[in-house]
Amino acid sequence: MIRVEDVHVTFNPGTPIETRALRGLDLDIPAGQFVTVIGSNGSGKSTLLNVLCGEVAPERGRVTIGQDDVTAWTTHRRAGRVARVFQDPMAGTCEALSIEENLALAQSRGRRRGLRASVGGAERRAFRDHLAVLGLGLEDRLEDRMGLLSGGQRQAVSLVMATLNPLDILLLDEHTAALDPKTAAFVMELTDRFVRDGGLTTLMVTHSMRQALDHGARTVMLHEGRVVLDVDAEQRRGLRVEDLLRMFERVRGEELSDDSLLLG
Amino acid sequence: MSLIAFLGAIETGLLFGLVALGVFLSFRILNFPDLTVDGSLPLGAAVAATLIVGGWDPYAATAAAMVAGALAGLVTAWLNVRLGILHLLASILTMIALYTVNLRVMGKPNQPLLGEQTVFTPLEELGLPYYVASLLLFLAVGLAAKLVLDWFLRTETGLAMRATGANPRMARAQGINTAAMTLLGMAISNSLVALAGALFAQSQGGADVSMGIGVIVVGLAAVIVGEAVLPARRIVVATVAVFLGSIIYRLVVALALNADFIGLQAQDLKLITAVLVVVAMTLPGMRRRLRRRREGGAA
Numbered sequence: 001m002i003r004v005e006d007v008h009v010t011f012n013p014g015t016p017i018e019t020r021a022l023r024g025l026d027l028d029i030p031a032g033q034f035v036t037v038i039g040s041n042g043s044g045k046s047t048l049l050n051v052l053c054g055e056v057a058p059e060r061g062r063v064t065i066g067q068d069d070v071t072a073w074t075t076h077r078r079a080g081r082v083a084r085v086f087q088d089p090m091a092g093t094c095e096a097l098s099i100e101e102n103l104a105l106a107q108s109r110g111r112r113r114g115l116r117a118s119v120g121g122a123e124r125r126a127f128r129d130h131l132a133v134l135g136l137g138l139e140d141r142l143e144d145r146m147g148l149l150s151g152g153q154r155q156a157v158s159l160v161m162a163t164l165n166p167l168d169i170l171l172l173d174e175h176t177a178a179l180d181p182k183t184a185a186f187v188m189e190l191t192d193r194f195v196r197d198g199g200l201t202t203l204m205v206t207h208s209m210r211q212a213l214d215h216g217a218r219t220v221m222l223h224e225g226r227v228v229l230d231v232d233a234e235q236r237r238g239l240r241v242e243d244l245l246r247m248f249e250r251v252r253g254e255e256l257s258d259d260s261l262l263l264g
Numbered sequence: 265m266s267l268i269a270f271l272g273a274i275e276t277g278l279l280f281g282l283v284a285l286g287v288f289l290s291f292r293i294l295n296f297p298d299l300t301v302d303g304s305l306p307l308g309a310a311v312a313a314t315l316i317v318g319g320w321d322p323y324a325a326t327a328a329a330m331v332a333g334a335l336a337g338l339v340t341a342w343l344n345v346r347l348g349i350l351h352l353l354a355s356i357l358t359m360i361a362l363y364t365v366n367l368r369v370m371g372k373p374n375q376p377l378l379g380e381q382t383v384f385t386p387l388e389e390l391g392l393p394y395y396v397a398s399l400l401l402f403l404a405v406g407l408a409a410k411l412v413l414d415w416f417l418r419t420e421t422g423l424a425m426r427a428t429g430a431n432p433r434m435a436r437a438q439g440i441n442t443a444a445m446t447l448l449g450m451a452i453s454n455s456l457v458a459l460a461g462a463l464f465a466q467s468q469g470g471a472d473v474s475m476g477i478g479v480i481v482v483g484l485a486a487v488i489v490g491e492a493v494l495p496a497r498r499i500v501v502a503t504v505a506v507f508l509g510s511i512i513y514r515l516v517v518a519l520a521l522n523a524d525f526i527g528l529q530a531q532d533l534k535l536i537t538a539v540l541v542v543v544a545m546t547l548p549g550m551r552r553r554l555r556r557r558r559e560g561g562a563a
Contacts, residue, residue: 055433055436075436076440076441079438079440080439084437086434086437091433093434094426094434096426096430101423101426104420105423105424106438108424108438109439111439113440114420115419116419118419118420145497161438
């Protein structure tokens with residue numbers, strides 16, 4: 001159970017470039033739910049993710065994971081419960097390290113790191129099994145540098161890394177936006193499989209309304225730092241992108257420019 | 265070049281390989297350009313020399329010097345991660361502060377070690393000539409430091425440190441306390457440099473407050489020359505390259521100073537070093553551009 005209550009975030013407060021990214025955002029996500037989040041640029045999608053993982057501290061409001069108020073927890077302290085896949089394939093993995101070293105880093109997420117060897121025989125066998133699931137042949141390239149992999153391969157490995165350990169919430173930050181359509185479809189397919197198999201509580205931010213409606217069980221739309229639309233599975237059935245746009249216009253009572261949201 | 269000059273270059277190369285190993289850890293692994301070393305090398309020398317003259321066992325004095333170096337590294341890292349001072353500036357501040365600290369430790373600008381027991385004394389008592397004794401000792405210490413660092417960087421903590429330098433945002437997302445890793449890494453780095461300082465003082469017969477000037481450039485030169493000579497992906501090879509670079513650097517300098525026809529003298533050392541670093545840093549890039557131009561011409 002994830003709860004975000006009345007969260008406010010302002011960037012560069014008191015300066016001419018002051019930005020009120022979140023203005024009293026409320027969001028409850030029951031355990032095991034897959035929520036997709038849409039919104040135009042500057043609506044607060046990324047800030048919401050950053051607040052959930054701890055990179056940005058809210059100036060007001062509360063973030064609860066399970067029974068714990070984690071508002072003041074640093075990123076690394078939350079890492080045992082929050083896993084994240086970044087938009088930029090370069091950001092979520094370490095290109096200078098090998099595939100197995102990247103997986104080893106993820107394996108230790110939320111545990112104390114000691115002076116044991118980071119990659120041993122047992123780990124290597126487990127990593128091979130985890131990578132084989134992807135069907136990309138990466139299980140035979142454990143010692144290759146991450147930098148040698150394509151963007152799609154890196155995102156696939158990022159997904160494996162995120163789900164290697166038990167977690168309370170999986171954050172997907174437009175994780176297919178930097179990929180070509182075919183690769184994006186492959187990564188989304190993997191995502192659906194991982195989320196379903198693991199029964200993972202998931203928050204996926206996306207630019208694509210189509211993607212938002214096609215995946216998960218609930219779609220939330222942000223605008224000016226608040227939740228303006230919250231469509232559950234029942235209401236979503238048969239909903240088209242145009243319907244979603246119309247609902248949004250009705251709620252806001254204003255015209256939404258076409259180029260601020262991708263319809264694809 | 266005479267045999268003595270040759271052995272001398274190897275010996276100094278091995279000793280400054282320790283400095284280069286520290287610089288490798290800060291610059292390359294942690295991605296933290298650290299100039300503290302200009303202060304932590306004489307700090308190690310000053311602490312060891314003062315304690316030895318004060319009657320300490322030379323090994324204990326050398327260990328104390330390493331602790332002092334680690335503290336210096338901690339200060340720099342703390343200024344950066346806790347107070348948010350730019351890493352380069354933080355290290356310069358510590359370096360300047362250490363100049364005073366070193367004068368205070370010795371109570372004077374230099375501390376001679378004439379006739380004192382040093383870590384070399386037991387080897388010399390075996391009847392080994394002085395230059396062989398120090399060569400052997402530097403080789404053993406350098407090898408030990410390399411092996412320990414190789415091992416450490418492959419542990420869970422060491423891997424976390426490498427991730428901290430390579431991609432801090434990803435490291436934090438994987439639950440790594442990047443601030444703690446920076447503190448730890450800088451402490452290890454500067455303790456290696458202080459160890460070099462302590463050994464240097466004992467082999468040169470004393471510590472001097474100005475012995476640290478330009479050490480960072482020498483260490484960097486070794487790292488860069490090593491990478492140019494032996495490009496490595498694996499840590500085990502990269503740490504060999506660091507020592508190789510340090511020795512090659514010393515040999516080049518010795519050759520340049522020994523070649524009378526060039527007319528270079530001992531006081532030209534720092535200028536040669538600076539030029540060498542610039543050449544080593546720009547050469548790989550220039551070679552790539554040349555190759556591209558040639559391929560472009562062929563197409």
